[in-house]
Amino acid sequence: MDELELLKKDWKKQEGSFQQISEKEIYGMLHKGSSSIVKWILIISILEFIVLNGIGFFITDKEIENFQKLHPYLNIIEKFNYLILLGFIYLFYKNYQSICVLDSSKKLIKNIIKTRKIVNYYIYWNVFIGSFFGSFAFYDGFKEGYQKTNTNIEPLSDIGVLIIFIFSMLIVITLIFVFYKLLYGILLNRLNKNFNELKKIDY
Amino acid sequence: MKSESEALFVKELKENQNIIHKICRLYTTDEDSHNDLFQEITIQLWKAFPNFRGDSKFTTWAYRVGLNTAITLYRKKKRTIDTIEFDSSFHKVTQDDYNFEEEEKLKLLYSAISELNDIEKALVFLYLEDKDYTEISETLGISEVNARVKMNRVKGKLKKILNP
Known part of the structure:
Protein backbone atom coordinates (compact mmCIF):
# COMPACT_ATOMS: atom_id res chain seq x y z
CA MET A 1 0.00 0.00 0.00
CA ASP A 2 1.12 3.54 -0.70
CA GLU A 3 2.72 5.04 2.42
CA LEU A 4 0.50 8.08 2.43
CA GLU A 5 -2.63 5.97 2.11
CA LEU A 6 -1.38 3.96 5.06
CA LEU A 7 -0.93 7.18 6.99
CA LYS A 8 -4.42 8.33 6.07
CA LYS A 9 -5.91 5.06 7.26
CA ASP A 10 -4.08 5.34 10.55
CA TRP A 11 -4.99 9.00 10.90
CA LYS A 12 -8.68 8.15 10.68
CA LYS A 13 -8.31 5.34 13.20
CA GLN A 14 -7.00 7.64 15.89
CA GLU A 15 -10.34 9.43 16.37
CA GLY A 16 -11.28 7.15 19.24
CA SER A 17 -8.01 7.66 21.05
CA PHE A 18 -8.49 11.27 22.11
CA GLN A 19 -9.60 11.93 25.62
CA GLN A 20 -13.00 13.54 25.18
CA ILE A 21 -13.64 16.94 26.72
CA SER A 22 -16.93 17.22 28.60
CA GLU A 23 -19.54 19.96 28.15
CA LYS A 24 -18.71 21.25 31.61
CA GLU A 25 -15.03 21.61 30.66
CA ILE A 26 -15.96 23.45 27.45
CA TYR A 27 -18.14 25.87 29.44
CA GLY A 28 -15.16 26.49 31.69
CA MET A 29 -12.92 27.25 28.71
CA LEU A 30 -15.34 29.82 27.26
CA HIS A 31 -14.81 32.09 30.22
CA LYS A 32 -11.05 31.95 30.23
CA GLY A 33 -8.97 34.71 28.69
CA SER A 34 -7.31 34.27 25.35
CA SER A 35 -3.54 34.35 25.28
CA SER A 36 -3.33 34.88 21.54
CA ILE A 37 -0.66 36.90 19.84
CA VAL A 38 -3.23 39.53 18.81
CA LYS A 39 -4.07 40.15 22.43
CA TRP A 40 -0.40 40.59 23.27
CA ILE A 41 0.09 42.99 20.40
CA LEU A 42 -2.92 45.02 21.55
CA ILE A 43 -1.70 45.21 25.16
CA ILE A 44 1.84 46.17 24.19
CA SER A 45 0.62 48.75 21.67
CA ILE A 46 -1.70 50.42 24.19
CA LEU A 47 1.17 50.52 26.70
CA GLU A 48 3.38 52.15 24.07
CA PHE A 49 0.78 54.82 23.32
CA ILE A 50 0.43 55.50 27.05
CA VAL A 51 4.16 55.58 27.78
CA LEU A 52 5.01 57.77 24.80
CA ASN A 53 2.28 60.24 25.67
CA GLY A 54 2.85 60.01 29.41
CA ILE A 55 6.43 61.25 29.22
CA GLY A 56 5.09 64.81 29.02
CA PHE A 57 3.58 64.50 32.50
CA PHE A 58 6.99 64.11 34.08
CA ILE A 59 8.21 67.41 32.76
CA THR A 60 7.11 70.28 35.02
CA ASP A 61 4.97 73.11 33.70
CA LYS A 62 7.70 75.62 34.38
CA GLU A 63 10.16 73.76 32.21
CA ILE A 64 7.63 73.61 29.38
CA GLU A 65 6.75 77.29 29.83
CA ASN A 66 10.36 78.37 29.60
CA PHE A 67 10.92 76.15 26.61
CA GLN A 68 7.84 77.50 24.85
CA LYS A 69 8.90 81.10 25.48
CA LEU A 70 12.23 80.38 23.88
CA HIS A 71 10.77 78.61 20.86
CA PRO A 72 7.17 79.80 20.29
CA TYR A 73 6.91 78.23 16.82
CA LEU A 74 7.36 74.75 18.34
CA ASN A 75 3.85 75.13 19.82
CA ILE A 76 2.34 74.69 16.41
CA ILE A 77 4.28 71.48 15.89
CA GLU A 78 3.10 70.25 19.28
CA LYS A 79 -0.55 70.82 18.35
CA PHE A 80 0.06 69.11 15.04
CA ASN A 81 1.53 66.17 16.95
CA TYR A 82 -1.81 65.60 18.69
CA LEU A 83 -3.48 65.34 15.30
CA ILE A 84 -0.88 62.79 14.28
CA LEU A 85 -1.53 60.80 17.46
CA LEU A 86 -5.29 60.74 16.75
CA GLY A 87 -4.56 59.65 13.19
CA PHE A 88 -2.37 56.80 14.37
CA ILE A 89 -4.91 55.64 16.96
CA TYR A 90 -7.61 55.65 14.28
CA LEU A 91 -5.45 53.67 11.85
CA PHE A 92 -4.45 51.23 14.55
CA TYR A 93 -8.07 50.66 15.58
CA LYS A 94 -9.21 50.25 11.97
CA ASN A 95 -6.51 47.68 11.26
CA TYR A 96 -7.09 45.90 14.54
CA GLN A 97 -10.78 45.57 13.64
CA SER A 98 -9.82 44.00 10.32
CA ILE A 99 -8.16 41.02 12.04
CA CYS A 100 -10.60 38.17 11.58
CA VAL A 101 -9.88 34.56 12.45
CA LEU A 102 -12.28 33.47 9.71
CA ASP A 103 -10.08 34.89 6.95
CA SER A 104 -7.57 32.74 5.13
CA SER A 105 -4.31 32.19 7.01
CA LYS A 106 -2.42 34.45 4.64
CA LYS A 107 -4.85 37.35 4.97
CA LEU A 108 -5.02 36.92 8.73
CA ILE A 109 -1.25 37.05 9.17
CA LYS A 110 -1.00 39.99 6.76
CA ASN A 111 -3.56 41.99 8.74
CA ILE A 112 -1.84 41.26 12.05
CA ILE A 113 1.54 42.35 10.70
CA LYS A 114 -0.05 45.48 9.18
CA THR A 115 -1.65 46.42 12.50
CA ARG A 116 1.64 45.99 14.27
CA LYS A 117 3.42 48.10 11.67
CA ILE A 118 1.13 51.07 12.40
CA VAL A 119 2.51 51.16 15.95
CA ASN A 120 6.05 50.87 14.62
CA TYR A 121 5.47 53.89 12.37
CA TYR A 122 4.14 55.75 15.37
CA ILE A 123 7.33 54.96 17.25
CA TYR A 124 9.50 56.10 14.33
CA TRP A 125 7.52 59.32 14.23
CA ASN A 126 8.08 59.81 17.96
CA VAL A 127 11.79 59.20 17.64
CA PHE A 128 11.88 61.78 14.86
CA ILE A 129 9.82 64.41 16.65
CA GLY A 130 11.62 63.62 19.92
CA SER A 131 14.97 64.29 18.28
CA PHE A 132 13.58 67.47 16.80
CA PHE A 133 12.37 68.87 20.14
CA GLY A 134 15.31 67.30 21.89
CA SER A 135 17.77 69.16 19.72
CA PHE A 136 16.37 72.50 20.83
CA ALA A 137 16.27 71.49 24.49
CA PHE A 138 19.77 70.08 24.22
CA TYR A 139 21.09 73.27 22.69
CA ASP A 140 19.39 75.46 25.31
CA GLY A 141 20.70 73.25 28.08
CA PHE A 142 24.24 73.50 26.80
CA LYS A 143 24.14 77.29 26.52
CA GLU A 144 22.56 77.71 29.93
CA GLY A 145 25.04 75.34 31.48
CA TYR A 146 27.95 77.45 30.26
CA GLN A 147 26.42 80.67 31.50
CA LYS A 148 25.84 79.25 34.97
CA THR A 149 29.10 77.47 35.58
CA ASN A 150 31.17 80.47 34.67
CA THR A 151 34.25 78.41 33.94
CA ASN A 152 37.28 79.40 32.01
CA ILE A 153 36.71 76.65 29.50
CA GLU A 154 36.04 77.98 26.05
CA PRO A 155 32.33 77.37 25.17
CA LEU A 156 31.78 74.79 22.48
CA SER A 157 30.94 76.02 19.04
CA ASP A 158 27.46 75.32 17.59
CA ILE A 159 29.00 72.62 15.48
CA GLY A 160 30.52 71.02 18.56
CA VAL A 161 27.09 70.97 20.25
CA LEU A 162 25.59 69.50 17.11
CA ILE A 163 28.16 66.71 16.98
CA ILE A 164 27.57 65.80 20.64
CA PHE A 165 23.83 65.89 20.00
CA ILE A 166 23.98 63.64 16.95
CA PHE A 167 26.21 61.23 18.82
CA SER A 168 23.84 61.00 21.82
CA MET A 169 20.84 60.61 19.49
CA LEU A 170 22.55 57.76 17.68
CA ILE A 171 23.05 55.94 20.98
CA VAL A 172 19.40 56.47 21.96
CA ILE A 173 18.09 55.36 18.56
CA THR A 174 20.31 52.27 18.56
CA LEU A 175 19.05 51.31 22.00
CA ILE A 176 15.42 51.74 20.93
CA PHE A 177 16.09 49.77 17.75
CA VAL A 178 17.74 46.86 19.59
CA PHE A 179 14.92 46.80 22.16
CA TYR A 180 12.26 46.59 19.44
CA LYS A 181 14.12 44.04 17.42
CA LEU A 182 14.28 41.84 20.50
CA LEU A 183 10.72 42.42 21.66
CA TYR A 184 9.02 41.99 18.31
CA GLY A 185 11.54 39.52 17.05
CA ILE A 186 10.32 37.20 19.77
CA LEU A 187 6.67 38.10 19.29
CA LEU A 188 6.45 38.13 15.51
CA ASN A 189 9.10 35.64 14.51
CA ARG A 190 6.67 32.78 13.89
CA LEU A 191 4.18 35.01 12.08
CA ASN A 192 6.81 36.37 9.73
CA LYS A 193 8.14 32.89 9.06
CA ASN A 194 4.71 31.50 8.19
CA PHE A 195 3.82 34.54 6.11
CA ASN A 196 7.01 34.19 4.09
CA GLU A 197 6.33 30.50 3.61
CA LEU A 198 2.83 31.23 2.26
CA LYS A 199 4.21 33.94 -0.01
CA LYS A 200 6.88 31.57 -1.27
CA ILE A 201 4.25 29.00 -2.27
CA ASP A 202 2.49 31.54 -4.47
CA TYR A 203 5.52 32.99 -6.20
CA MET B 1 -26.89 31.78 33.24
CA THR B 83 12.37 18.98 18.18
CA ILE B 84 10.62 16.50 20.45
CA GLU B 85 9.60 13.55 18.37
CA PHE B 86 6.00 12.87 17.65
CA ASP B 87 4.53 10.82 20.46
CA SER B 88 4.20 7.49 18.74
CA SER B 89 2.47 5.90 21.68
CA PHE B 90 -0.51 7.95 20.56
CA HIS B 91 -1.77 5.47 18.04
CA LYS B 92 -2.76 2.30 19.67
CA VAL B 93 -3.26 -0.74 17.53
CA THR B 94 -5.14 -3.83 18.42
CA GLN B 95 -3.41 -7.18 18.39
CA ASP B 96 -5.17 -8.56 15.33
CA ASP B 97 -4.23 -5.75 12.94
CA TYR B 98 -0.68 -5.39 14.18
CA ASN B 99 1.81 -5.29 11.39
CA PHE B 100 5.38 -4.64 12.40
CA GLU B 101 6.49 -3.25 9.06
CA GLU B 102 3.52 -0.90 8.84
CA GLU B 103 4.06 0.26 12.38
CA GLU B 104 7.65 1.13 11.67
CA LYS B 105 6.64 3.05 8.57
CA LEU B 106 3.99 4.96 10.49
CA LYS B 107 6.43 5.86 13.22
CA LEU B 108 8.80 7.21 10.60
CA LEU B 109 6.01 9.10 8.86
CA TYR B 110 4.77 10.75 12.03
CA SER B 111 8.27 11.68 12.98
CA ALA B 112 8.86 13.14 9.51
CA ILE B 113 5.67 15.18 9.78
CA SER B 114 6.80 16.64 13.09
CA GLU B 115 9.84 18.04 11.26
CA LEU B 116 7.71 19.94 8.73
CA ASN B 117 7.06 23.65 9.11
CA ASP B 118 3.67 25.05 10.21
CA ILE B 119 2.35 25.56 6.68
CA GLU B 120 3.46 22.15 5.43
CA LYS B 121 1.80 20.59 8.45
CA ALA B 122 -1.42 22.40 7.55
CA LEU B 123 -1.26 20.99 4.02
CA VAL B 124 -0.69 17.46 5.31
CA PHE B 125 -3.52 17.87 7.79
CA LEU B 126 -5.99 19.00 5.11
CA TYR B 127 -4.84 16.15 2.86
CA LEU B 128 -5.36 13.59 5.63
CA GLU B 129 -8.79 15.06 6.25
CA ASP B 130 -9.69 14.53 2.56
CA LYS B 131 -10.17 18.22 1.82
CA ASP B 132 -10.22 19.22 -1.83
CA TYR B 133 -7.84 21.78 -3.31
CA THR B 134 -10.51 24.48 -3.45
CA GLU B 135 -10.93 24.30 0.31
CA ILE B 136 -7.19 24.01 0.93
CA SER B 137 -6.49 27.08 -1.19
CA GLU B 138 -9.27 29.07 0.48
CA THR B 139 -8.17 28.08 3.97
CA LEU B 140 -4.54 28.99 3.52
CA GLY B 141 -5.01 31.88 1.09
CA ILE B 142 -2.88 30.46 -1.72
CA SER B 143 -3.87 29.63 -5.28
CA GLU B 144 -5.26 26.19 -6.06
CA VAL B 145 -2.48 25.40 -8.55
CA ASN B 146 0.25 26.34 -6.12
CA ALA B 147 -1.44 24.43 -3.30
CA ARG B 148 -1.30 21.35 -5.53
CA VAL B 149 2.35 21.92 -6.42
CA LYS B 150 3.33 22.45 -2.79
CA MET B 151 1.33 19.43 -1.66
CA ASN B 152 3.13 17.21 -4.16
CA ARG B 153 6.44 18.52 -2.91
CA VAL B 154 5.54 17.77 0.69
CA LYS B 155 4.34 14.28 -0.25
CA GLY B 156 7.59 13.72 -2.11
CA LYS B 157 9.53 14.92 0.91
CA LEU B 158 7.74 12.44 3.17
CA LYS B 159 8.20 9.54 0.74
CA LYS B 160 11.87 10.32 0.41
CA ILE B 161 12.30 10.07 4.16
CA LEU B 162 10.76 6.59 4.04
CA ASN B 163 12.71 5.40 1.01
CA PRO B 164 16.03 7.13 1.13
Whole structure:
Protein backbone atom coordinates (compact mmCIF):
# COMPACT_ATOMS: atom_id res chain seq x y z
CA MET A 1 0.00 0.00 0.00
CA ASP A 2 1.12 3.54 -0.70
CA GLU A 3 2.72 5.04 2.42
CA LEU A 4 0.50 8.08 2.43
CA GLU A 5 -2.63 5.97 2.11
CA LEU A 6 -1.38 3.96 5.06
CA LEU A 7 -0.93 7.18 6.99
CA LYS A 8 -4.42 8.33 6.07
CA LYS A 9 -5.91 5.06 7.26
CA ASP A 10 -4.08 5.34 10.55
CA TRP A 11 -4.99 9.00 10.90
CA LYS A 12 -8.68 8.15 10.68
CA LYS A 13 -8.31 5.34 13.20
CA GLN A 14 -7.00 7.64 15.89
CA GLU A 15 -10.34 9.43 16.37
CA GLY A 16 -11.28 7.15 19.24
CA SER A 17 -8.01 7.66 21.05
CA PHE A 18 -8.49 11.27 22.11
CA GLN A 19 -9.60 11.93 25.62
CA GLN A 20 -13.00 13.54 25.18
CA ILE A 21 -13.64 16.94 26.72
CA SER A 22 -16.93 17.22 28.60
CA GLU A 23 -19.54 19.96 28.15
CA LYS A 24 -18.71 21.25 31.61
CA GLU A 25 -15.03 21.61 30.66
CA ILE A 26 -15.96 23.45 27.45
CA TYR A 27 -18.14 25.87 29.44
CA GLY A 28 -15.16 26.49 31.69
CA MET A 29 -12.92 27.25 28.71
CA LEU A 30 -15.34 29.82 27.26
CA HIS A 31 -14.81 32.09 30.22
CA LYS A 32 -11.05 31.95 30.23
CA GLY A 33 -8.97 34.71 28.69
CA SER A 34 -7.31 34.27 25.35
CA SER A 35 -3.54 34.35 25.28
CA SER A 36 -3.33 34.88 21.54
CA ILE A 37 -0.66 36.90 19.84
CA VAL A 38 -3.23 39.53 18.81
CA LYS A 39 -4.07 40.15 22.43
CA TRP A 40 -0.40 40.59 23.27
CA ILE A 41 0.09 42.99 20.40
CA LEU A 42 -2.92 45.02 21.55
CA ILE A 43 -1.70 45.21 25.16
CA ILE A 44 1.84 46.17 24.19
CA SER A 45 0.62 48.75 21.67
CA ILE A 46 -1.70 50.42 24.19
CA LEU A 47 1.17 50.52 26.70
CA GLU A 48 3.38 52.15 24.07
CA PHE A 49 0.78 54.82 23.32
CA ILE A 50 0.43 55.50 27.05
CA VAL A 51 4.16 55.58 27.78
CA LEU A 52 5.01 57.77 24.80
CA ASN A 53 2.28 60.24 25.67
CA GLY A 54 2.85 60.01 29.41
CA ILE A 55 6.43 61.25 29.22
CA GLY A 56 5.09 64.81 29.02
CA PHE A 57 3.58 64.50 32.50
CA PHE A 58 6.99 64.11 34.08
CA ILE A 59 8.21 67.41 32.76
CA THR A 60 7.11 70.28 35.02
CA ASP A 61 4.97 73.11 33.70
CA LYS A 62 7.70 75.62 34.38
CA GLU A 63 10.16 73.76 32.21
CA ILE A 64 7.63 73.61 29.38
CA GLU A 65 6.75 77.29 29.83
CA ASN A 66 10.36 78.37 29.60
CA PHE A 67 10.92 76.15 26.61
CA GLN A 68 7.84 77.50 24.85
CA LYS A 69 8.90 81.10 25.48
CA LEU A 70 12.23 80.38 23.88
CA HIS A 71 10.77 78.61 20.86
CA PRO A 72 7.17 79.80 20.29
CA TYR A 73 6.91 78.23 16.82
CA LEU A 74 7.36 74.75 18.34
CA ASN A 75 3.85 75.13 19.82
CA ILE A 76 2.34 74.69 16.41
CA ILE A 77 4.28 71.48 15.89
CA GLU A 78 3.10 70.25 19.28
CA LYS A 79 -0.55 70.82 18.35
CA PHE A 80 0.06 69.11 15.04
CA ASN A 81 1.53 66.17 16.95
CA TYR A 82 -1.81 65.60 18.69
CA LEU A 83 -3.48 65.34 15.30
CA ILE A 84 -0.88 62.79 14.28
CA LEU A 85 -1.53 60.80 17.46
CA LEU A 86 -5.29 60.74 16.75
CA GLY A 87 -4.56 59.65 13.19
CA PHE A 88 -2.37 56.80 14.37
CA ILE A 89 -4.91 55.64 16.96
CA TYR A 90 -7.61 55.65 14.28
CA LEU A 91 -5.45 53.67 11.85
CA PHE A 92 -4.45 51.23 14.55
CA TYR A 93 -8.07 50.66 15.58
CA LYS A 94 -9.21 50.25 11.97
CA ASN A 95 -6.51 47.68 11.26
CA TYR A 96 -7.09 45.90 14.54
CA GLN A 97 -10.78 45.57 13.64
CA SER A 98 -9.82 44.00 10.32
CA ILE A 99 -8.16 41.02 12.04
CA CYS A 100 -10.60 38.17 11.58
CA VAL A 101 -9.88 34.56 12.45
CA LEU A 102 -12.28 33.47 9.71
CA ASP A 103 -10.08 34.89 6.95
CA SER A 104 -7.57 32.74 5.13
CA SER A 105 -4.31 32.19 7.01
CA LYS A 106 -2.42 34.45 4.64
CA LYS A 107 -4.85 37.35 4.97
CA LEU A 108 -5.02 36.92 8.73
CA ILE A 109 -1.25 37.05 9.17
CA LYS A 110 -1.00 39.99 6.76
CA ASN A 111 -3.56 41.99 8.74
CA ILE A 112 -1.84 41.26 12.05
CA ILE A 113 1.54 42.35 10.70
CA LYS A 114 -0.05 45.48 9.18
CA THR A 115 -1.65 46.42 12.50
CA ARG A 116 1.64 45.99 14.27
CA LYS A 117 3.42 48.10 11.67
CA ILE A 118 1.13 51.07 12.40
CA VAL A 119 2.51 51.16 15.95
CA ASN A 120 6.05 50.87 14.62
CA TYR A 121 5.47 53.89 12.37
CA TYR A 122 4.14 55.75 15.37
CA ILE A 123 7.33 54.96 17.25
CA TYR A 124 9.50 56.10 14.33
CA TRP A 125 7.52 59.32 14.23
CA ASN A 126 8.08 59.81 17.96
CA VAL A 127 11.79 59.20 17.64
CA PHE A 128 11.88 61.78 14.86
CA ILE A 129 9.82 64.41 16.65
CA GLY A 130 11.62 63.62 19.92
CA SER A 131 14.97 64.29 18.28
CA PHE A 132 13.58 67.47 16.80
CA PHE A 133 12.37 68.87 20.14
CA GLY A 134 15.31 67.30 21.89
CA SER A 135 17.77 69.16 19.72
CA PHE A 136 16.37 72.50 20.83
CA ALA A 137 16.27 71.49 24.49
CA PHE A 138 19.77 70.08 24.22
CA TYR A 139 21.09 73.27 22.69
CA ASP A 140 19.39 75.46 25.31
CA GLY A 141 20.70 73.25 28.08
CA PHE A 142 24.24 73.50 26.80
CA LYS A 143 24.14 77.29 26.52
CA GLU A 144 22.56 77.71 29.93
CA GLY A 145 25.04 75.34 31.48
CA TYR A 146 27.95 77.45 30.26
CA GLN A 147 26.42 80.67 31.50
CA LYS A 148 25.84 79.25 34.97
CA THR A 149 29.10 77.47 35.58
CA ASN A 150 31.17 80.47 34.67
CA THR A 151 34.25 78.41 33.94
CA ASN A 152 37.28 79.40 32.01
CA ILE A 153 36.71 76.65 29.50
CA GLU A 154 36.04 77.98 26.05
CA PRO A 155 32.33 77.37 25.17
CA LEU A 156 31.78 74.79 22.48
CA SER A 157 30.94 76.02 19.04
CA ASP A 158 27.46 75.32 17.59
CA ILE A 159 29.00 72.62 15.48
CA GLY A 160 30.52 71.02 18.56
CA VAL A 161 27.09 70.97 20.25
CA LEU A 162 25.59 69.50 17.11
CA ILE A 163 28.16 66.71 16.98
CA ILE A 164 27.57 65.80 20.64
CA PHE A 165 23.83 65.89 20.00
CA ILE A 166 23.98 63.64 16.95
CA PHE A 167 26.21 61.23 18.82
CA SER A 168 23.84 61.00 21.82
CA MET A 169 20.84 60.61 19.49
CA LEU A 170 22.55 57.76 17.68
CA ILE A 171 23.05 55.94 20.98
CA VAL A 172 19.40 56.47 21.96
CA ILE A 173 18.09 55.36 18.56
CA THR A 174 20.31 52.27 18.56
CA LEU A 175 19.05 51.31 22.00
CA ILE A 176 15.42 51.74 20.93
CA PHE A 177 16.09 49.77 17.75
CA VAL A 178 17.74 46.86 19.59
CA PHE A 179 14.92 46.80 22.16
CA TYR A 180 12.26 46.59 19.44
CA LYS A 181 14.12 44.04 17.42
CA LEU A 182 14.28 41.84 20.50
CA LEU A 183 10.72 42.42 21.66
CA TYR A 184 9.02 41.99 18.31
CA GLY A 185 11.54 39.52 17.05
CA ILE A 186 10.32 37.20 19.77
CA LEU A 187 6.67 38.10 19.29
CA LEU A 188 6.45 38.13 15.51
CA ASN A 189 9.10 35.64 14.51
CA ARG A 190 6.67 32.78 13.89
CA LEU A 191 4.18 35.01 12.08
CA ASN A 192 6.81 36.37 9.73
CA LYS A 193 8.14 32.89 9.06
CA ASN A 194 4.71 31.50 8.19
CA PHE A 195 3.82 34.54 6.11
CA ASN A 196 7.01 34.19 4.09
CA GLU A 197 6.33 30.50 3.61
CA LEU A 198 2.83 31.23 2.26
CA LYS A 199 4.21 33.94 -0.01
CA LYS A 200 6.88 31.57 -1.27
CA ILE A 201 4.25 29.00 -2.27
CA ASP A 202 2.49 31.54 -4.47
CA TYR A 203 5.52 32.99 -6.20
CA MET B 1 -26.89 31.78 33.24
CA LYS B 2 -26.03 29.81 30.16
CA SER B 3 -27.41 31.44 27.07
CA GLU B 4 -28.99 29.64 24.17
CA SER B 5 -26.10 30.33 21.82
CA GLU B 6 -23.63 29.18 24.46
CA ALA B 7 -25.50 25.89 24.79
CA LEU B 8 -25.61 25.46 21.01
CA PHE B 9 -21.91 26.21 20.70
CA VAL B 10 -20.92 23.78 23.46
CA LYS B 11 -23.03 21.04 21.87
CA GLU B 12 -21.48 21.56 18.42
CA LEU B 13 -17.99 21.73 19.81
CA LYS B 14 -18.40 18.61 21.91
CA GLU B 15 -19.63 16.68 18.88
CA ASN B 16 -16.81 17.91 16.65
CA GLN B 17 -13.98 18.12 19.16
CA ASN B 18 -11.91 15.50 17.35
CA ILE B 19 -11.12 18.02 14.61
CA ILE B 20 -9.49 20.24 17.21
CA HIS B 21 -7.76 17.31 18.90
CA LYS B 22 -6.24 16.34 15.56
CA ILE B 23 -4.94 19.87 14.94
CA CYS B 24 -3.47 19.92 18.46
CA ARG B 25 -1.83 16.58 17.85
CA LEU B 26 -0.13 17.92 14.76
CA TYR B 27 1.07 21.18 16.25
CA THR B 28 2.01 20.23 19.80
CA THR B 29 4.29 17.63 21.26
CA ASP B 30 3.11 17.16 24.83
CA GLU B 31 -0.14 16.91 26.69
CA ASP B 32 0.02 20.30 28.40
CA SER B 33 0.56 22.14 25.10
CA HIS B 34 -2.17 20.02 23.51
CA ASN B 35 -4.61 21.22 26.19
CA ASP B 36 -3.38 24.82 25.90
CA LEU B 37 -3.91 24.91 22.16
CA PHE B 38 -7.28 23.15 22.51
CA GLN B 39 -8.37 25.87 24.91
CA GLU B 40 -7.13 28.71 22.69
CA ILE B 41 -8.93 27.26 19.65
CA THR B 42 -12.10 26.91 21.73
CA ILE B 43 -11.86 30.56 22.81
CA GLN B 44 -11.25 31.73 19.23
CA LEU B 45 -14.17 29.64 17.94
CA TRP B 46 -16.42 31.05 20.64
CA LYS B 47 -15.32 34.62 19.89
CA ALA B 48 -16.09 34.10 16.22
CA PHE B 49 -19.32 32.20 16.89
CA PRO B 50 -21.59 35.28 16.45
CA ASN B 51 -20.32 35.44 12.84
CA PHE B 52 -21.04 31.78 12.25
CA ARG B 53 -24.02 31.34 10.05
CA GLY B 54 -25.90 28.13 9.66
CA ASP B 55 -25.31 28.12 5.90
CA SER B 56 -21.85 26.66 6.30
CA LYS B 57 -21.18 23.59 8.38
CA PHE B 58 -19.74 24.00 11.86
CA THR B 59 -16.96 21.63 10.87
CA THR B 60 -15.85 23.67 7.82
CA TRP B 61 -15.67 26.66 10.05
CA ALA B 62 -13.85 24.78 12.84
CA TYR B 63 -11.14 23.65 10.41
CA ARG B 64 -10.36 27.22 9.42
CA VAL B 65 -10.44 28.78 12.88
CA GLY B 66 -8.53 25.82 14.32
CA LEU B 67 -5.75 25.96 11.77
CA ASN B 68 -5.53 29.75 11.90
CA THR B 69 -5.17 29.61 15.65
CA ALA B 70 -2.47 26.94 15.45
CA ILE B 71 -0.52 28.69 12.67
CA THR B 72 -1.02 32.29 13.66
CA LEU B 73 -2.53 33.17 16.97
CA TYR B 74 -1.22 30.54 19.33
CA ARG B 75 1.83 31.52 21.32
CA LYS B 76 3.88 28.47 22.11
CA LYS B 77 4.77 28.23 25.75
CA LYS B 78 8.43 27.91 26.66
CA ARG B 79 8.12 24.29 27.70
CA THR B 80 7.28 23.23 24.14
CA ILE B 81 10.41 21.98 22.48
CA ASP B 82 10.05 21.88 18.74
CA THR B 83 12.37 18.98 18.18
CA ILE B 84 10.62 16.50 20.45
CA GLU B 85 9.60 13.55 18.37
CA PHE B 86 6.00 12.87 17.65
CA ASP B 87 4.53 10.82 20.46
CA SER B 88 4.20 7.49 18.74
CA SER B 89 2.47 5.90 21.68
CA PHE B 90 -0.51 7.95 20.56
CA HIS B 91 -1.77 5.47 18.04
CA LYS B 92 -2.76 2.30 19.67
CA VAL B 93 -3.26 -0.74 17.53
CA THR B 94 -5.14 -3.83 18.42
CA GLN B 95 -3.41 -7.18 18.39
CA ASP B 96 -5.17 -8.56 15.33
CA ASP B 97 -4.23 -5.75 12.94
CA TYR B 98 -0.68 -5.39 14.18
CA ASN B 99 1.81 -5.29 11.39
CA PHE B 100 5.38 -4.64 12.40
CA GLU B 101 6.49 -3.25 9.06
CA GLU B 102 3.52 -0.90 8.84
CA GLU B 103 4.06 0.26 12.38
CA GLU B 104 7.65 1.13 11.67
CA LYS B 105 6.64 3.05 8.57
CA LEU B 106 3.99 4.96 10.49
CA LYS B 107 6.43 5.86 13.22
CA LEU B 108 8.80 7.21 10.60
CA LEU B 109 6.01 9.10 8.86
CA TYR B 110 4.77 10.75 12.03
CA SER B 111 8.27 11.68 12.98
CA ALA B 112 8.86 13.14 9.51
CA ILE B 113 5.67 15.18 9.78
CA SER B 114 6.80 16.64 13.09
CA GLU B 115 9.84 18.04 11.26
CA LEU B 116 7.71 19.94 8.73
CA ASN B 117 7.06 23.65 9.11
CA ASP B 118 3.67 25.05 10.21
CA ILE B 119 2.35 25.56 6.68
CA GLU B 120 3.46 22.15 5.43
CA LYS B 121 1.80 20.59 8.45
CA ALA B 122 -1.42 22.40 7.55
CA LEU B 123 -1.26 20.99 4.02
CA VAL B 124 -0.69 17.46 5.31
CA PHE B 125 -3.52 17.87 7.79
CA LEU B 126 -5.99 19.00 5.11
CA TYR B 127 -4.84 16.15 2.86
CA LEU B 128 -5.36 13.59 5.63
CA GLU B 129 -8.79 15.06 6.25
CA ASP B 130 -9.69 14.53 2.56
CA LYS B 131 -10.17 18.22 1.82
CA ASP B 132 -10.22 19.22 -1.83
CA TYR B 133 -7.84 21.78 -3.31
CA THR B 134 -10.51 24.48 -3.45
CA GLU B 135 -10.93 24.30 0.31
CA ILE B 136 -7.19 24.01 0.93
CA SER B 137 -6.49 27.08 -1.19
CA GLU B 138 -9.27 29.07 0.48
CA THR B 139 -8.17 28.08 3.97
CA LEU B 140 -4.54 28.99 3.52
CA GLY B 141 -5.01 31.88 1.09
CA ILE B 142 -2.88 30.46 -1.72
CA SER B 143 -3.87 29.63 -5.28
CA GLU B 144 -5.26 26.19 -6.06
CA VAL B 145 -2.48 25.40 -8.55
CA ASN B 146 0.25 26.34 -6.12
CA ALA B 147 -1.44 24.43 -3.30
CA ARG B 148 -1.30 21.35 -5.53
CA VAL B 149 2.35 21.92 -6.42
CA LYS B 150 3.33 22.45 -2.79
CA MET B 151 1.33 19.43 -1.66
CA ASN B 152 3.13 17.21 -4.16
CA ARG B 153 6.44 18.52 -2.91
CA VAL B 154 5.54 17.77 0.69
CA LYS B 155 4.34 14.28 -0.25
CA GLY B 156 7.59 13.72 -2.11
CA LYS B 157 9.53 14.92 0.91
CA LEU B 158 7.74 12.44 3.17
CA LYS B 159 8.20 9.54 0.74
CA LYS B 160 11.87 10.32 0.41
CA ILE B 161 12.30 10.07 4.16
CA LEU B 162 10.76 6.59 4.04
CA ASN B 163 12.71 5.40 1.01
CA PRO B 164 16.03 7.13 1.13
